[in-house]
Amino acid sequence: ETGVTQTPRHLVMGMTNKKSLKCEQHLGHNAMYWYKQSAKKPLELMFVYNFKEQTENNSVPSRFSPECPNSSHLFLHLHTLQPEDSALYLCASSQDREATGELFFGEGSRLTVL
Amino acid sequence: AQSVTQPDIHITVSEGASLELRCNYSYGATPYLFWYVQSPGQGLQLLLKYFSGDTLVQGIKGFEAEFKRSQSSFNLRKPSVHWSDAAEYFCAVGARGQGGKLIFGQGTELSVKP
Numbered sequence: 001e002t003g004v005t006q007t008p009r010h011l012v013m014g015m016t017n018k019k020s021l022k023c024e025q026h027l028g029h030n031a032m033y034w035y036k037q038s039a040k041k042p043l044e045l046m047f048v049y050n051f052k053e054q055t056e057n058n059s060v061p062s063r064f065s066p067e068c069p070n071s072s073h074l075f076l077h078l079h080t081l082q083p084e085d086s087a088l089y090l091c092a093s094s095q096d097r098e099a100t101g102e103l104f105f106g107e108g109s110r111l112t113v114l
Numbered sequence: 115a116q117s118v119t120q121p122d123i124h125i126t127v128s129e130g131a132s133l134e135l136r137c138n139y140s141y142g143a144t145p146y147l148f149w150y151v152q153s154p155g156q157g158l159q160l161l162l163k164y165f166s167g168d169t170l171v172q173g174i175k176g177f178e179a180e181f182k183r184s185q186s187s188f189n190l191r192k193p194s195v196h197w198s199d200a201a202e203y204f205c206a207v208g209a210r211g212q213g214g215k216l217i218f219g220q221g222t223e224l225s226v227k228p
Binding site (some may be wrong): 004006024033040041042043045048056090092093094101102103105106107108 | 148155156158159206215219
């Protein structure tokens with residue numbers, strides 16, 4: 001596999017469920033990101049990890065919990081979400097956080113919260 | 115405040131016609147500028163980027179963009195649009211040392227008429 005892979009591609013969950021989104025990059029990059037894409041709104045940066053360390057939490061509610069066990073894998077753990085959290089969640093990677101900012105994106109996980 | 119504005123939410127052009135998508139930014143530091151494209155159900159793909167030097171940059175799929183510092187603009191152009199260019203286009207701004215902390219515009223949806 002190449003690039004950035006996200007699973008699942010689609011997820012429907014109730015407000016009391018716990019689920020996780022997974023991202024894997026095969027590019028040898030050291031920085032990984034979660035972005036949220038809501039309809040008619042600009043992409044919002046949620047979290048940044050650089051060499052497995054979280055370097056940015058963009059005031060994200062605690063019902064979103066990221067995990068980065070190594071430079072190739074990134075998870076977003078979800079619990080007690082709200083319907084307004086329904087969105088496309090995009091994972092991205094870059095060479096490292098100090099690089100030029102060229103991001104490589106996955107295809108996204110479409111989340112629907114009922 | 116740092117921001118990216120894409121004034122056109124939706125544009126329709128005829129196949130073979132020229133295209134220009136507008137992007138204006140407000141950013142405190144020397145900007146790095148990007149255009150990404152997102153096809154339905156897909157992640158974002160980098161079209162082109164500007165870091166420094168020649169203000170006219172060439173990208174993939176026949177796209178180009180021109181950086182105009184005096185106008186704080188980075189407009190995307192293509193001389194002849196193909197039906198496969200129908201997608202959503204995002205302008206983004208970042209800076210050296212900011213890694214993937216890009217600020218995205220709201221996006222411009224491009225439709226192509228046969």
